[in-house]
Amino acid sequence: MARILAGKAALVTGGSRGIGAASALALAELGADLVITYAGNKDAAERTVAALVEKGVRAYAVKADQSDTDEITNAVGQAHEKLGALDILVANAGVFASATVDAEDVAALDRMRVVNVEGVIATIRTASKLMRDDGRIIAMSSSAATRVGGSGVADYASSKAAVEGYIKGVARDLAARRITVNALGIGPVETDINPNSGPAAERRASGTALGRYAQPQEIAAVVAFVASPQASYITGAVIPVDGGAGA
Structure with a gap:
């Protein structure tokens, strides 16, 4: 695989x-050096x-x-200090409460709103000041934000809708x-915290056109593309990677 991100420095939160x-592994496959953040593990x-x-x-972890x-x-x-630059931000860290x-x-719910909205905004604002020109900022949202509703997810959906509104202005x-x-x-x-088992998982899977959960690598592949030079004309977009949940 061509290392088209060689020389680039990436930060993946919740990595x-x-x-x-x-996502971090997909970026590394393309040659990017990385820092990942973690909350406690x-x-x-x-x-x-x-x-x-x-x-x-090169890769490092920061709590x-x-x-x-x-x-x-x-x-x-x-x-920025460890890598000597910053070119790519994947604002992935978030929490879910229902x-x-x-x-x-x-x-x-209050903590979720702080992490999912204020945390993402603070990360993007800080990173953008240190980022080199021609950089990439990618935030994780959810099909719940605008396309798929459900009982008990109003606060989560609103936190992700806020992120979508924010990135359009920042673009x-x-x-x-x-x-x-x-x-x-x-x-x-x-994932380990969102297992594909039980009645609730079956309902979520059946809500997609493909009728299944995604694997993390399928999301990461889109992250890698959006971070690449080939995606230079895509900005201010919310790209659905939801198995057709909104179809």
Whole structure:
């Protein structure tokens, strides 16, 4: 595979496992050096870094709580310092909490909003200041934001809809520097924290046209394309990677 991202420096938040780890590995396959952030699972982060290094790139892990702006700023700064540059940001870190509108305990919902919205905004804002021209910013959204509703997901959907609105404005802000800013509207993906088993998983899978969950590598392949030179004319877009959930 051509190493078309050789010499590029990438930061993947929430990169220790799942979609984040798969995205980091896909970028490493193309030659990008990487920093991944993790919230608490240091062992998983170190395993991912080892797998990245095996691809022949430089790779580092930085601990960062996505609900803490100071830690976000520090992590982005460390990524720039360790790699000597910053060209690609994959704002992948996020959390999910479910509750109907009449729920009384909303602490988890409040934290989700902070991580999924304020954390993403802080990451993008900080990274954009350090990023070289012709960079790539890719945020993870969800088919729940605009296409697929459901009981108990209103707060999650609204957090992802906020991200989609944000990236469209930032795409205009950074266009003069040829930095593209996009989001992926992903459907159900099989990970260790989102297993493809049980009645709820069957309902989610049946809601897609393809009738199945995605694998993290399928999302990562789109991340790699959007990060590549071939995607230079795509910006301000929410690209559906949802198995036809919105079809």
